[in-house]
Amino acid sequence: MKKYTVVVSILAFVVAPLLGQNQPAAKATAKIGYIYALEQDVPTVILSQAIKTPTGKGLFIDVSVECGLVTDTLVQSKKGKKTTAKAEASVMVWVTVDGEYADPGHVTFCKRTQELTATFSGLLSACVDPVTGIIDPDCVAILEPEEVGLFLDTMTANSFNFYYGVEWSGVHTVEVWAQIGTPISVIGLDPGASFAAEALIGKGSVTIDLVRLIKDEDVVDLP
DSSP states (O other): OOOEEEEEEEETTOOOOOOOTTOOSSOOEEOOOOOEEOOBTOOEEEEEEEEEEOTTOEEEEEEEEEEEEEEEEEOOOOTTOEEEEEEEEEEEEEEEETTEEOBTOOEEEEEEEEEEEEEOOOGGGGGBOTTTOOBOHHHHHTOOOOEEEEEEEEEEOSEEEEEEEOOSOEEEEEEEEEEEEOOEEEESOOTTOEEEEEEEEEEEEEEEEEEOOOTTOOOOOOO
């Protein structure tokens, strides 16, 4: 089995130029950039490359990317009021060949959900004599405990294999896309509460292998 390989090493938003129809059957290229924060909810091509193929072959496309997530939550609570701040950041990656999705479509390369909950009192002031400033010991005894909770949920897949079956010979354009999502919310917002989320992409690489599969091979087996 003959194998043709395209390897590209990148940092986010460094895009290899498209090549013309004289693209050879195997080509290697490399570019360098800087860590970059993607614009929220905007699909962005982080790499574009061309490869020339014959008919009846398939493309194994291996994408590896450094992705970083920043989530920050701050809550303030008083009078026993429960306040929750939630920040979520994610990086989705997918590949298209000539504008068509390579299997299995969108893949979560990294995702984090951070939820901070607090139930603080400020209730102690209700137990202080306004004249003497002395705390009533009986009042303190019946105060409810204060609460603080932090919830983190993380998913990571920094490398993933995509597949695309080539139906015609010629030069095909392979594009690696990325999109970040940073939904944030606060329940029972109190002044001073804050929340922020950001996603980053750093060094990355893609390897494209031109292969001939076993006849009638069923590559995709997803629900």
